[in-house]
Amino acid sequence: MPDSLPFVANSTEGGRWVRVGTSTATSEPAAVEEAMEQIQAHGAGGAKLVLLFASPAYDLPQLARLVSERIGAVPLLGCSTSGELGGQRSMSKGLTLWAMGGEGVTVATGMGQGGAMSLRQAATDAAQCLDRLERRAHTVLVLLADGLCGDQMEVVRGAYDVAGVDVPLVGGCAGDDQAMQFTQQIFGTTLLRDAVVAAAITSDAPLGIGVSHCWEPLGQPMLVTGSSGTRVVSLNDRPALDVYLDAFDAPADVRTEPEAFSAFAATRPLGIRRRDRIEIRYVSSADFELRSLITIAEVPQGGLAFLMQGDSRSVLDATADACSMAIHGLQGEQPVGMLLFDCVARRTVLSHANIDNEIDHITAVIGDIPAGGFYTYGEIARTKGAGGFHNQTLVALAIA
Amino acid sequence: MNQVPWSLHLLAEVLSAFSVEDPEALRTMINRVAEAVDAEVVAIVGVHGVGPCIGVSPQDHAPLLACIDQRPESITVRAGQLQICWAPLDDGETLLVGRLAETFDLEERALVRAMARSIELSQQIMKAVSSERMAREVAVHQAIHDPMTGLPNRTQVLEHLSRRLAEENGELGQTAVLFIDIDRFKQINDVHGHAVGDQFLIEVSSVLRKVVRTGDLVGRLSGDEFVVIVAAGEPADALALAARIIERIGHPLIANAANILHSASVGISFATPEDTAETLIENADMAMYRAMELGRGCYAAYDESMRQLVQKRATTEVELRRALKAGEIQCHFQPIVCIADGRIRGVEALARWAHPIQGVLSPGEFIPVAEETGLILEIDAVVLRQVCMAVAGWNQFSQDLPLSLSVNVSARTFVGADLVAQVSSILQDSGLGLESLYLEITETMLVEDIEATTEAVDRLKDLGVKLAIDDFGTGYSSLLYLKRFPVGIHKIDRSFTVGLGADRENEVIVDAVIGIARSLGIEVIAEGVETEHQAAVLAGLGCSYAQGYLYGRPQDIEATQTLLAGQGFFLSSADPRPLQEKSRG
Numbered sequence: 004m005p006d007s008l009p010f011v012a013n014s015t016e017g018g019r020w021v022r023v024g025t026s027t028a029t030s031e032p033a034a035v036e037e038a039m040e041q042i043q044a045h046g047a048g049g050a051k052l053v054l055l056f057a058s059p060a061y062d063l064p065q066l067a068r069l070v071s072e073r074i075g076a077v078p079l080l081g082c083s084t085s086g087e088l089g090g091q092r093s094m095s096k097g098l099t100l101w102a103m104g105g106e107g108v109t110v111a112t113g114m115g116q117g118g119a120m121s122l123r124q125a126a127t128d129a130a131q132c133l134d135r136l137e138r139r140a141h142t143v144l145v146l147l148a149d150g151l152c153g154d155q156m157e158v159v160r161g162a163y164d165v166a167g168v169d170v171p172l173v174g175g176c177a178g179d180d181q182a183m184q185f186t187q188q189i190f191g192t193t194l195l196r197d198a199v200v201a202a203a204i205t206s207d208a209p210l211g212i213g214v215s216h217c218w219e220p221l222g223q224p225m226l227v228t229g230s231s232g233t234r235v236v237s238l239n240d241r242p243a244l245d246v247y248l249d250a251f252d253a254p255a256d257v258r259t260e261p262e263a264f265s266a267f268a269a270t271r272p273l274g275i276r277r278r279d280r281i282e283i284r285y286v287s288s289a290d291f292e293l294r295s296l297i298t299i300a301e302v303p304q305g306g307l308a309f310l311m312q313g314d315s316r317s318v319l320d321a322t323a324d325a326c327s328m329a330i331h332g333l334q335g336e337q338p339v340g341m342l343l344f345d346c347v348a349r350r351t352v353l354s355h356a357n358i359d360n361e362i363d364h365i366t367a368v369i370g371d372i373p374a375g376g377f378y379t380y381g382e383i384a385r386t387k388g389a390g391g392f393h394n395q396t397l398v399a400l401a402i403a
Numbered sequence: 404m405n406q407v408p409w410s411l412h413l414l415a416e417v418l419s420a421f422s423v424e425d426p427e428a429l430r431t432m433i434n435r436v437a438e439a440v441d442a443e444v445v446a447i448v449g450v451h452g453v454g455p456c457i458g459v460s461p462q463d464h465a466p467l468l469a470c471i472d473q474r475p476e477s478i479t480v481r482a483g484q485l486q487i488c489w490a491p492l493d494d495g496e497t498l499l500v501g502r503l504a505e506t507f508d509l510e511e512r513a514l515v516r517a518m519a520r521s522i523e524l525s526q527q528i529m530k531a532v533s534s535e536r537m538a539r540e541v542a543v544h545q546a547i548h549d550p551m552t553g554l555p556n557r558t559q560v561l562e563h564l565s566r567r568l569a570e571e572n573g574e575l576g577q578t579a580v581l582f583i584d585i586d587r588f589k590q591i592n593d594v595h596g597h598a599v600g601d602q603f604l605i606e607v608s609s610v611l612r613k614v615v616r617t618g619d620l621v622g623r624l625s626g627d628e629f630v631v632i633v634a635a636g637e638p639a640d641a642l643a644l645a646a647r648i649i650e651r652i653g654h655p656l657i658a659n660a661a662n663i664l665h666s667a668s669v670g671i672s673f674a675t676p677e678d679t680a681e682t683l684i685e686n687a688d689m690a691m692y693r694a695m696e697l698g699r700g701c702y703a704a705y706d707e708s709m710r711q712l713v714q715k716r717a718t719t720e721v722e723l724r725r726a727l728k729a730g731e732i733q734c735h736f737q738p739i740v741c742i743a744d745g746r747i748r749g750v751e752a753l754a755r756w757a758h759p760i761q762g763v764l765s766p767g768e769f770i771p772v773a774e775e776t777g778l779i780l781e782i783d784a785v786v787l788r789q790v791c792m793a794v795a796g797w798n799q800f801s802q803d804l805p806l807s808l809s810v811n812v813s814a815r816t817f818v819g820a821d822l823v824a825q826v827s828s829i830l831q832d833s834g835l836g837l838e839s840l841y842l843e844i845t846e847t848m849l850v851e852d853i854e855a856t857t858e859a860v861d862r863l864k865d866l867g868v869k870l871a872i873d874d875f876g877t878g879y880s881s882l883l884y885l886k887r888f889p890v891g892i893h894k895i896d897r898s899f900t901v902g903l904g905a906d907r908e909n910e911v912i913v914d915a916v917i918g919i920a921r922s923l924g925i926e927v928i929a930e931g932v933e934t935e936h937q938a939a940v941l942a943g944l945g946c947s948y949a950q951g952y953l954y955g956r957p958q959d960i961e962a963t964q965t966l967l968a969g970q971g972f973f974l975s976s977a978d979p980r981p982l983q984e985k986s987r988g
Contacts, residue, residue, distance in 0.1 A: 156434075160430075160431070160434050160457075163457060163458070164457060165460075167443075167457075167458050167459055167460050167463075167482075168443040168444055168458045168459065168480065168482040168485075168503065169481055169482045277438065277441065278439070278440055278441040279441065303435065387441060387443070387503065388437060388438065388441035388442060388443060388502075389434060389437035389438060389442065389443055389445070389457055389458060390434075390437070390438040390441075
């Protein structure tokens with residue numbers, strides 16, 4: 004682990020800090036320069052971790068190299084995105100740099116790589132960075148995973164195998180500007196696929212986690228009578244796709260066109276029954292031949308599933324909920340920054356016209372403290388129980 | 404959500420916990436239990452310790468184990484107080500489910516117990532599946548491995564090699580095949596028995612396993628044929644490995660307390676983009692035969708000329724079969740004379756192939772192929788019958804002593820069970836006197852497979868047929884065998900005859916051979932006599948008979964008969980001709 008080397012000359016005034024820089028400049032050097040300037044403007048002495056969230060429209064290896072050159076030995080993690088958050092704006096085809104440092108906080112990073120069949124092991128490998136960390140009073144493991152590689156529940160399970168009950172998990176799945184082809188994870192200057200990268204953060208001050216989706220069930224729950232991994236075959240013994248299309252009264256093109264279906268399904272997830280809540284499962288596509296639904300994380304056979312619905316109001320409510328919950332988790336300590344993992348489907352619900360409303364809701368809760376993150380293909384938040392993979396949800400990590 | 408009936412909730416959670424695709428994924432089931440009741444810790448705890456567990460690292464297992472007897476409702480761990488729900492499992496194990504803060508209500512306890520039952524069922528399925536899987540794996544292993552040595556068998560070797568060649572994707576110089584054959588393995592079986600032979604092969608397989616690198620493959624194709632498939636960066640690496648294999652196998656191997664000293668011949672082939680697994684092994688096999696020709700304990704790398712040679716041999720085999728049917732295998736005779744008076748006392752019969760296109764071919768051009776293909780048995784039988792008929796016919800009209808007849812027989816014919824019956828039948832059919840026939844075998848044949856040779860000799864002894872030992876002095880015959888076997892003639896090899904008069908050492912050897920023969924009551928014939936001087940030296944050493952160009956080259960029946968007639972061998976009124984074969988019905 005590198006020491007807490009400053010990557011700028013300015014020293015800070017003690018305590019912890021978070022800085023966020025953003026850019027939508029199209030050239031890599033210009034984008035990095037612009038974002039770094041914003042971070043350095045307020046001083047970034049004693050930096051411990053830099054996260055890079057960037058559109059795959061950029062040359063990501065070049066971005067990673069440029070950022071690394073600027074931050075020296077400070078650990079760099081990141082991933083490709085489907086939109087970025089930061090600097091009180093929502094972007095597309097841009098980049099966000101999220102940096103934290105200061106006194107009383109330590110970071111260790113790790114990575115694991117494996118295909119769909121070894122995702123759990125990849126997450127376990129990445130989470131091993133916890134073992135290299137001398138823990139302070141409060142610890143969290145931040146995970147960035149490949150959302151297009153296998154059952155993302157396995158990422159939570161693999162990380163939980165190391166983190167256990169003591170360490171909460173937060174994170175998100177990388178995006179690819181909704182091309183749904185492949186995503187990339189950044190570990191230093193190395194670009195990875197089918198991988199999980201992790202940062203274990205331990206702090207003297209509390210770390211608050213908020214998670215909320217605010218989707219509502221449409222009708223009665225259904226028994227998942229047939230499923231296999233991320234494929235839902237039947238609901239109440241009827242082909243899952245037919246149940247889904249009929250219940251939502253889908254228009255004709257949605258019933259035959261893959262692209263139309265994906266756009267339609269982005270705002271109509273499935274919900275799976277948990278003890279005291281409903282966990283959201285994003286429906287990524289349909290198999291028109293086998294009449295089944297494809298999700299991004301497993302929907303267990305035998306479980307109870309709901310068809311879920313929402314609108315811009317519920318999305319905005321969830322935004323405020325998640326941020327409030329994260330701030331509440333700081334147990335009265337003042338927040339110095341926030342890390343956001345926001346599902347790309349929520350952005351679709353809000354549409355371009357209302358996207359700023361989400362930023363307003365965030366600002367309304369956290370004020371002007373630095374906040375940044377990205378639009379994800381799945382969110383991770385384990386604070387209680389052993390599960391914690393979500394879709395169409397906002398996960399917020401507040402730093403004090 | 405609250406409208407969902409509890410019974411449906413319970414059923415759904417149990418079903419979902421039980422819907423793990425891979426029954427071995429017990430850990431995933433444990434996760435499902437935790438997710439169903441929002442628990443942080445789930446573990447299977449037994450008297451032997453903590454089994455699958457999530458939520459608590461192995462360093463923190465002690466509190467879980469400590470409370471297994473009391474089964475308290477809460478345990479304190481680092482993260483806080485865990486409320487515990489216990490559910491019994493098979494074999495004295497217990498499912499421990501722990502949740503921070505909130506206690507488990509009655510319904511949740513019922514749910515955990517139901518899920519525990521699911522886990523039990525899964526474990527039972529797991530055991531059944533595991534045994535089935537193991538049985539299947541054993542069956543698969545047996546299908547692709549040699550049961551004696553445990554090495555991959557031909558099927559597996561070919562599969563492995565095909566895969567490697569596909570992976571190489573046409574790149575040169577990556578894969579080499581070493582074909583290993585144990586020299587004279589049959590002798591180990593014959594001398595020490597098959598149990599020792601098997602043990603020896605197991606030892607060889609162990610040597611080969613040790614000599615190769617990780618990633619290389621050792622297989623057994625059949626009998627004493629092994630193969631090693633290696634990634635050879637350079638051809639020299641494969642040659643060095645071949646040398647190492649020969650050296651290691653050359654070390655004495657102890658099998659069933661028998662100390663066996665043996666050698667191996669190794670053929671090597673290198674993959675080219677055109678090669679298939681089969682051709683690559685064939686090439687290595689051909690190279691191995693070349694190595695055997697070079698002498699024991701040698702290696703040779705395949706080159707294209709070997710395949711051409713094999714093709715030529717295959718053509719020769721087809722031609723030879725045709726020739727046998729067409730009667731193109733004929734006999735020539737070389738006279739054996741008494742040195743003292745120059746008269747012909749006997750003949751050595753030699754096979755020739757009267758090829759319709761290539762003319763008369765000498766044995767060297769077709770006997771090796773005949774030996775390999777087994778056609779030698781037929782050739783030996785044809786020649787033996789032809790020459791016995793010829794000499795018997797001549798002897799019928801002789802006014803001199805009957806001619807002796809030496810006939811070369813191959814090792815396969817000699818040790819064959821049919822030889823005695825065959826010789827009896829021919830002698831009976833031809834009327835050739837028993838005392839006239841000598842079966843000529845080489846000294847090497849005597850020592851190579853002594854057990855089989857002894858059995859054959861014993862059978863011939865009963866019949867009364869005598870042996871002529873060809874090339875005497877070049878091998879390592881034991882005098883004991885010479886005494887024991889019905890040897891009537893020693894033939895001094897031409898390599899000793901050539902130097903007579905010039906090389907004192909040769910004279911000493913020839914003198915010794917003659918002395919041994921005389922003491923054993925055996926006649927001596929010197930081969931390769933080409934000059935009067937050599938004949939004079941031999942006579943001086945006490946050798947009575949000779950053959951060689953000085954006295955006549957091998958000639959066909961008619962020419963030999965003319966030669967005999969010129970010496971006044973036949974009665975003046977006689978019209979000698981070879982006897983016609985009597986019909987045997």
